[in-house]
Structure formats: structure tokens, C-alpha cells
Amino acid sequence: MSGPACMLARVTIPLILAGGALAADLPVLAPVEVTGSYDNSVGTWDAASQGTATREFIEKRPILRTGEILETVPGMLVTQHSGDGKANQYFLRGYNLDHGTDFATWVAGMPVNMPTHAHGQGYTDLNFLIPELVSRVIYTKGPYFAEDGDFASAGTARILYADHLSASVASLTGGSFGYGRALLAGSPEWGRGRLVYGLEYQHNDGSWANPNGYHKRNGVLRYAQGSAASGFEVTAMGYQAGWNSTDQVPRRAVDAGLVGRYGAIDASDGGQSARYSLSGQWRQSADSVSRAASFYAIRSRLNLFSNFTFFQNDPVNGDQFEQAEHRVTLGGAASQTWNVEWGGLPMANTVGFQLRRDRMGPVALYATSGKQRLGTTREDQVTVTAAAPYFSNTTTWRSGLRTIAGARADFQHFDVSSSLAANSGKADDAIVSPKLSIVFGPWARTEYFLNYGRGFHSNDARGATLAVDPGTGNRAQAVEPLVRTTGYEAGVRSQPLRGLTASAALWQLKQDSELLFVGDAGTTEPSRPSKRDGVELLAQYLPKSWLALDLSLAFTRARYGDPDPVGERIPGAPDRVASAGVTVEGLDGWFGALRWRYFGSRPLIEDGSARSGPTSLVNARAGYAFSKKTRLSLDVFNLLDRNDNDIDYFYASRLAGEPVPVSDVHFHPVERRSFRLTLSVAY
Helix, strand or coil: CCCCCCCCCCCCCCEECHHHCEECCCCCCCCCCCCCCEECCCCCCCCCCCEEECHHHHHHCCCCCHHHHHHHCCCCEEECCCCCCCCCEEEECCEECCCCCCEEEEECCEECCECCCCCCCCECCCCCCCHHHEEEEEEEECCCCCCCCCCCCCEEEEEEECCCCCCCEEEEEEEHHHEEEEEEEECCEECCEEEEEEEEEEEECCCCCCCCCEEEEEEEEEEEEECCCCEEEEEEEEEEEEEECCCCEEHHHHHCCCCCCCCCCCCCCEEEEEEEEEEEEEEEEECCEEEEEEEEEEEEEEEEEECCCECCCCCCCCCCEEEEEEEEEEEEEEEEEEEEEECCEEEEEEEEEEEEEEEEEEEEEEEEECCEEEEEEEEEEEEEEEEEEEEEEEEEEECCEEEEEEEEEEEEEEEEEECCHHHCEEEEEEEEEEEEEEEEEEECCEEEEEEEEEEEEECCHHHHCCCECCCCCCECCCCCCEEEEEEEEEEEEEEEECCEEEEEEEEEEEECCCCEEECCCCEEECCCCEEEEEEEEEEEEEEECCEEEEEEEEEEEEEECCCCCCCCECCCCCCEEEEEEEEEEEECCEEEEEEEEEECCCECCCCCCCECCCEEEEEEEEEEECCCCEEEEEEEECCCCCCCEEEEEEEEEECCCCCCCEEEEEEEECCCCEEEEEEEEEC
16 A cells, blocks of 8 residues: 555554555555655655655745645746746656646645646646645655646645644735735634634735735635544635736847846736635544545636737737636545455555536637637546545564555546537547556664556546647647556665654656647647656755754756757756755744745746756744743745746747747746734734
């Protein structure tokens, strides 16, 4: 069985499965109290790259945008190339993950990635999160675990909400560029369990010439009863937001003084989004059997207005387009684990099943100007149904040797009814993914890992039934619905000194084809097979009870697998990522944090002749606790006020007055130095 499972000493530790299933009562190494950034003790995981970001780490780090919670995953970078209400841009293991493809994310047992989304496959919008309610982030990397399916090739993150809070809290935040936030959260006892609630309002203009005007209203109501071994939770969420967008700008426009570094070419870009959900998780452990089940129902919508090429396609009205969708997602998961002995060997067998149905009606692409619709590029009614049984076996062969072997079978059905009749149709596909991990040790508080797994990501359903390019009317080639990935990893984790935990992983990931539906164009563009190799290092050191240090380094080589005269580099693939932090707490009431993150230079086209510059940012927090109930903190973002970029692209666009399109670097700068002051009162 994958996840934190190790048969070395009788201690209960929970295992979070896909869809939020929970298995318990698996014997593991005696636990170590965690006060640092990561719970990555020797003897608790099945891969060197697997672990948990702790609640303390999340609470104490300054976060500019909600989605940056995923930067607690070592090696992960979270940026933005548009307005704050849009899903972030993610990078991990040499992938420009766009808005979520190849990285699977769950919140409170619900999948966040959206297949066949209006703005891109696997779209992952985390703006509905309330950070104060997050209890921990459990992460994996690579397709090594049977409970992980679609979008999980590069890794996964399961963001867990707390079942109770240590105290109710009210906080007010004000800061630079019109930032304001109010939060009310608590967890009173109710009946035999606890209610957990959170209410949030936020506004932010950002450091842009055209203010973001971002405003969101957010609420969570959760009821929890029982324990980690046997109990249940029911969670309701509601989120609404609206914003203006400052998208990436061409370098030539800034150099010529046509627009400032923080200016916008099309000031009418922006969007609105909403998300409402109801979910539940149940688990039961008795004797040697553990059972778990979960369900979720999600209703979401998005209207997103963007203009990346300005006047290239329409010199009169401009190239703005609207991507719109309304979606209902229903699904759930169930699993059962048996802890048994066979031939004198302790083992755990898990059988699970996952089911999901997304109904989009419609998912559409419109030509617009100033947010007014001019025409329909395509408009589709789409249903995507996915089902997956899986099996996993953990066997302890002897002291210092265990294996985790498993497999899953994924079945997906696409049903597309398009405004272009030729693009209507149905498609089916299935894929089987074997998994194997071998864990040696621990010996002298050091453990060694070998991991192998096959995985996949799905492509947009509209690409699977495509016959005619909706933009040009030319014939188009449909793509395979499911794309295979294969991953390998060798790693080590050690605790050589008291308070010091370090891990290293050497990995490789091959993908049959980086086939992606391009929502900006309304069509599918197949690309070549790819191969990525890398090494990751993670260390945390707790030299004092009040001091925590952490360091993460990642180096990657990303190349296309097939030769082509245009080059072998994968655009947007970072080759170096680093982060480091210092956290202090309890120094006569004072507390603080200092964090640095580095985003290496990236090729922007296949031959590498155009590259981005590196990005290096420092954020800081300083605060004082007047009492156990009252705290005041100051966050400073981009402390050194650097003029780096969040993201860079290279493509052709046409500015007003230009006779022909021009290929150029288009960039979105990091926000200028800003301050946020927060007063929190517990009650």
C-alpha cells in the first residue's frame, strides 16, 4: 500500500488516499514530534520525494497569493501571468504545468483539476482556499502510487482542512496597493463533534497601472466527528470573485515607452469566477480492516477575457476573446484495506474505486472586444466520465525491506456536442498503470528508496473528437484521449544529527507526447515525446526549539525525445529551482520568517535562442504576540524590490499601428515591493 506505510513498530498513522479516503492502523516507525516545516521523518514514507508540509510551516510563511500554499511542496513554483482571480501558473520537475496539467491537487477530499476546461486542461484554481483552515499539505512526486491517476504524472498535493482549530480567530489585514482582508474563523463544539467555519473577504489592486480591482467573498462550513481512525466530515464551500487583468506585455512596447512595465495593452481584460461545493469523507477501522468512502458535488463557472496577441488577427476590433464555462462535477471514492499476515509476512492489501463525472454546458470560446461578444468560435456541451479501480499491496519481507506494488486501470468516456457539427462525437479510452516501490532500511536512521510507475494525463475531450479547426475551418487531426507517462526514482532520506532531516532524489520522467488542448486558440496541438531527468535535495534543521531552517534545491534537464530541426528544448521548462527559509517563534513574544526563492532561466523556444532571465525574490515577516490572544504581524513581499519577471513567453503579436506581427518576448513582472499589516485576535 502506498503512502505512509511501514511495518516496523505498532503506531497508528493516517494515509490519505485519492478522493480523501483514509486508511489507518498501519504499523510504522515510532513518531517524532514535528515543529519544523516538513514532517519527513525516516520510516514514514515510501519515496524520498514524498512528505508533508506542516500546519506551522503554512501559518508562519508570508503568502502573497493564496495559490502559493503549493510552494510548500519542495521544488514547486507558483506564479501568475494575469489577474489575481485566475488560476496560478505552476512549475515542477522541469514542467511548465500551465494551470495544473500533470500535477493533481485535492482540497478537503475533492479534486481541483478540471478536465476539458475553457482555459486549459487540468485547470487548478485555488483561490477558494482559506489558508488558516489548512491543517497540512501531503505531497508526492512522480506516478508511483496506485491511488493517483489523471494529472498526477509530475506529482500531487492533498490539501487537508482542519477538523478543529486551537481557538477562534478574527483578523484584519491592510496593505499596499489597496490590499484589504477580513477573516473570521472558529471551531465550536456542536453535538458529538465540532463545527469549523471560515468567512473571508479580500480586495486587492496590485502594483499595476490598471488596478486589479480583485474582490472575493469566501466561506467554509465544516462538521467533523470521530477520530483519525473512525469518523466523518461534511464540508460546504462557497466562493465568488471578480477582477481586472494585466496580462503579459511585449518587451518592445515597454522599450519604446508605449506602455509601462506594469501597464496593460488591453485594459478591458479580466474575469469572474464562482465555485460552490458539498463534500463528505467517512472512515472506519476495526480489528485489521479499514474502510473509507468520500463524495463531492461541485458547481463552478468562469468567464475569462484575455488578449495576448492584441491586433494580430483582427486589426479593427482587436484579438480579445472570452473563455466561458459552467460546470457540474460529481464523484466519489471508496477503499478497503486489510492488514494481514501471509506466510508469516506482514502485509496490507488495499482495493479502491474512484468515479467522476464532469458536465460542461456550455464550454465556449467567443471573440470579444471590450468584453462584448462579437462572434462564436466554438460552443460545446461536453460530458467527461472517468472510472478507476486500483489495488495496492505493501509487504514487509524482513526488517529493513518492504515493497509497495500496485496497479490501476483508468477508463474515460468523452461525449461532445459542438456548435460545429463536424466536431461532435464520442470517444473512449483506457489505460493500465503498474506501480512498484522498494524501501530499504532504516539503518543508522537512513532509508533508501527505489520507485517506478506508469501514469497519464487526459487530453481535452474537444481535442479527442476534433475534425475541423474552429478558427480556420481547415481539417484537423484528433488526438489520443489519454497520454502515457513513465517515471523512475532513486532516493535516500536520513536523520544524521538530532534535529536535521535531509533527503535526495534522482528521477526521470518520460512522456509519450505533450499533447495539450490550447484553450486560447480553440484547437489541439500535438507535440513530441519528452524526457526529463533531475535531482532534488531537501533539508530541514531544528537547532533550537525556537528556530527552524529549511532548504530545497532542484535541478532538471528537459528535452524533447524526437529530433527536429527547430530544436530539442522544451519551452518554459525551468532547469534550476531553489528555496530557503528561516523561521523563529517564541523569542519573548517576537516571531518572524525570511524566505527566498529562485526561479532559473528558461528556454522560450525550441532552439534555446530566446531565454527568460532568472527570478530571485525574498519575502519576510516580523511580528509580536502581545498575549496568547493578540498578535500583530508585518509581511513584506519582494523585500529587495527586484525588477524580475513572474513569467516570460516568446510568440508573435501585433500592436496597434504595426504593419505585421512581430515575434517577441512577452513578460509579466513580479509585483513591486509591498507591505501588509495583520492584527489577529483569538477568542
